[in-house]
Amino acid sequence: xxxxxxxxxxxxxxxxxxxxxxxxxxxxxxxxxxxxxxxxxxxxxxxxxxxxxxxxxxxxxxxxxxxxxxxxxxxxxxxxxxxxxxxxxxxxxxxxxxxxxxxxxxxxxxxxxxxxxxxxxxxxxxxxxxxxxxxxxxxxxxxxxxxxxxxxxxxxxxxxxxxxxxxxxxxxxxxxxxxxxxxxxxxxxxxxxxxxxxxxxxxxxxxxxxxxxxxxxxxxxxxxxxxxxxxxxxxxxxxxxxxxxxxxxxxxxxxxxxxxxxxxxxxxxxxxxxxxxxxxxxxxxxxxxxxxxxxxxxxxxxxxxxxxxxxxxxxxxxxxxxxxxxxxxxxxxxxxxxxxxxxxxxxxxxxxxxxxxxxxxxxxxxxxxxxxxxxxxxxxxxxxxxxxxxxxxxxxxxxxxxxxxxxxxxxxxxxxxxxxxxxxxxxxxxxxxxxxxxxxxxxxxxxxxxxxxxxxxxxxxxxxxxxxxxxxxxxxxxxxxxxxxxxxxxxxxxxxxxxxxxxxxxxxxxxxxxxxxxxxxxxxxxxxxxxxxxxxxxxxxxxxxxxxxxxxxxxx
Numbered sequence: 239x240x241x242x243x244x245x246x247x248x249x250x251x252x253x254x255x256x257x258x259x260x261x262x263x264x265x266x267x268x269x270x271x272x273x274x275x276x277x278x279x280x281x282x283x284x285x286x287x288x289x290x291x292x293x294x295x296x297x298x299x300x301x302x303x304x305x306x307x308x309x310x311x312x313x314x315x316x317x318x319x320x321x322x323x324x325x326x327x328x329x330x331x332x333x334x335x336x337x338x339x340x341x342x343x344x345x346x347x348x349x350x351x352x353x354x355x356x357x358x359x360x361x362x363x364x365x366x367x368x369x370x371x372x373x374x375x376x377x378x379x380x381x382x383x384x385x386x387x388x389x390x391x392x393x394x395x396x397x398x399x400x401x402x403x404x405x406x407x408x409x410x411x412x413x414x415x416x417x418x419x420x421x422x423x424x425x426x427x428x429x430x431x432x433x434x435x436x437x438x439x440x441x442x443x444x445x446x447x448x449x450x451x452x453x454x455x456x457x458x459x460x461x462x463x464x465x466x467x468x469x470x471x472x473x474x475x476x477x478x479x480x481x482x483x484x485x486x487x488x489x490x491x492x493x494x495x496x497x498x499x500x501x502x503x504x505x506x507x508x509x510x511x512x513x514x515x516x517x518x519x520x521x522x523x524x525x526x527x528x529x530x531x532x533x534x535x536x537x538x539x540x541x542x543x544x545x546x547x548x549x550x551x552x553x554x555x556x557x558x559x560x561x562x563x564x565x566x567x568x569x570x571x572x573x574x575x576x577x578x579x580x581x582x583x584x585x586x587x588x589x590x591x592x593x594x595x596x597x598x599x600x601x602x603x604x605x606x607x608x609x610x611x612x613x614x615x616x617x618x619x620x621x622x623x624x625x626x627x628x629x630x631x632x633x634x635x636x637x638x639x640x641x642x643x644x645x646x647x648x649x650x651x652x653x654x655x656x657x658x659x660x661x662x663x664x665x666x667x668x669x670x671x672x673x674x675x676x677x678x679x680x681x682x683x684x685x686x687x688x689x690x691x692x693x694x695x696x697x698x699x700x701x702x703x704x705x706x707x708x709x710x711x712x713x714x715x716x717x718x719x720x721x722x723x724x725x726x727x728x729x730x731x732x733x734x735x736x737x738x739x740x741x742x743x744x745x746x747x748x749x750x751x752x753x754x755x756x757x758x759x760x761x762x763x764x765x766x767x768x769x770x771x772x773x774x775x776x777x778x779x780x781x782x783x784x785x786x787x788x789x790x791x792x793x794x
Contacts, residue, residue, distance in 0.1 A: 290529035291318045291497075293790070294517050295537055296504045296546065298323075299372020300776055301763040301783035302537035303482035304412070307428065307489065308787035310496040315794070318528060319487075319498045320519055322542075323368035331375045332478045335598040340376050345369045349541060349669060356652075356674040357724045363632070364669070364729055366539060370500065371483030373539070374776055377731065378603040379479055381431050381471040383409055383460050384648075384771030384778060385608075385617030392768055396741045397749040399785075408784040409460075409777065422461045428485040429780065430475035433458075437469050440592055440626040440641050441605040445469065446698035448607050451689075459608060459773070465618060467607035473776070477599035482780065505663045506550040507534050507759060509566050514758035520663075532794065533758050536737075537783070540765040541656060544573045544736040545667055547746075547761075548658050552753065561661040567755035571744035572737065576654040576671050577770055579621070579730030580647040582683050582723055583629045584690040587704035588639040592626060602627050608773070611685040617772050619649040620686045621730075622693075628707070631728045636707040643694055645686035646730055648772045651676045656736060674727060683727065684719045732775040737765035750789050751782075762786040 410424030448467035456466030551566035628640030654672030
């Protein structure tokens with residue numbers, strides 16, 4: 239970091255300057271990153287003579303930051319949080335409208351999938367947060383919980399305590415809702431939820447048009463009813479992004495029982511027999527080991543948590559043996575069940591100049607709707623997202639003066655997998671979500687395209703709507719639209735499922751998020767979702783971590 243960059247760090251953006259970080263044999267050596275500055279490390283009060291911790295949390299993303307806060311509220315518990323990325327002190331992170339600048343930056347893992355055989359052999363780009371706060375420091379700040387039927391489905395599949403009635407208190411526990419507490423919302427929690435802002439004039443026109451097309455106006459997609467069009471609840475506060483690093487981690491940083499290491503890549507977890515007893519990580523080219531008395535908690539996300547499990551000897555024994563990895567426990571479901579929401583742009587040229595976004599405290603992603611492709615469905619399977627700009631995916635081009643009604647599928651039935659390509663942590667993953675493998679997934683997007691065209695044709699958008707750029711007015715048949723889906727589908731950035739919760743042979747964790755077949759090891763992040771929530775995944779991941787924290791405390 240240059241002196242010029244350092245001078246831009248505000249007190250609110252550099253919370254680490256007051257923290258003491260650990261340095262001891264078996265823990266760390268050299269210097270550690272503190273508030274973006276290289277400084278000499280100091281012994282942390284959390285370290286005891288044995289150099290071990292009660293809990294080691296791997297990954298300071300949405301789940302890891304919540305866990306770090308909740309577990310250290312007991313001063314007798316010693317916690318180490320390890321993050322592969324660096325501090326979250328960039329204005330690109332804190333300023334909501336600058337989110338697109340984070341893609342393919344040092345704050346992004348910037349994954350690419352394998353060529354997708356059902357999507358014209360295109361590789362899809364998957365940005366994921368690599369910094370404190372994880373993807374909550376990189377995402378669109380949309381706060382959506384999803385329909386109750388998804389959680390009830392988790393419970394019916396044998397995951398006791400994960401039905402909607404049971405998880406709602408954990409959503410509310412986190413929340414600081416700007417309109418006050420009620421049956422569905424909490425106030426006074428760490429995570430601020432903003433609903434009161436002035437939408438962009440074209441985004442408002444899109445929402446109005448959706449209502450004119452027959453969809454109900456919905457002012458609260460997290461309330462009694464999710465269906466309908468409206469403006470997003472946002473995780474912002476005082477005009478800044480309110481990530482889990484800001485909401486949960488920063489308030490806990492002055493606790494003497496919490497230690498945080500950044501820019502440290504975990505290689506694997508270690509075992510004594512089948513009991514997890516520590517973590518091996520690398521920092522500044524040096525490999526270190528840290529021991530744990532109670533549990534290691536993997537919160538690396540849908541891609542990194544299963545990778546760490548496999549590198550540690552937990553996974554499909556045949557695949558592990560291929561790379562010479564000693565098998566600790568054969569668990570064939572690790573890395574399987576990979577799935578993601580789909581997003582597809584329906585773009586219109588502006589009939590007149592569309593004003594540039596003026597408010598840096600909101601993003602262009604602040605209008606949406608939820609709808610069903612079949613009235614018999616228990617909940618929505620489509621979540622169209624409205625942009626007041628043209629959202630051109632790779633391979634597309636068109637006028638800059640444009641707006642987008644994104645078609646989207648949020649109950650996908652396609653399933654893929656991720657696999658190792660080598661035994662080293664730096665060997666890339668083979669990521670294959672098998673997107674659009676089922677007719678249902680394609681049909682849902684085709685239905686949603688038709689729905690967006692109907693919305694675009696309403697009077698509210700007449701003054702803004704020019705020609706249809708994509709898919710293009712010449713594409714009218716279901717076959718034409720299906721082909722467009724395969725040519726332009728992209729990720730909604732909600733990957734889940736690779737350490738699925740359940741009791742089947744392909745499940746990875748049980749209903750308490752403990753890894754099957756071993757002890758002292760849990761997974762707490764989006765990877766445990768057996769089926770993706772029908773909406774953005776950040777709020778559900780925070781809920782999962784809140785519930786996990788209580789389960790961990792109860793087991794102590």
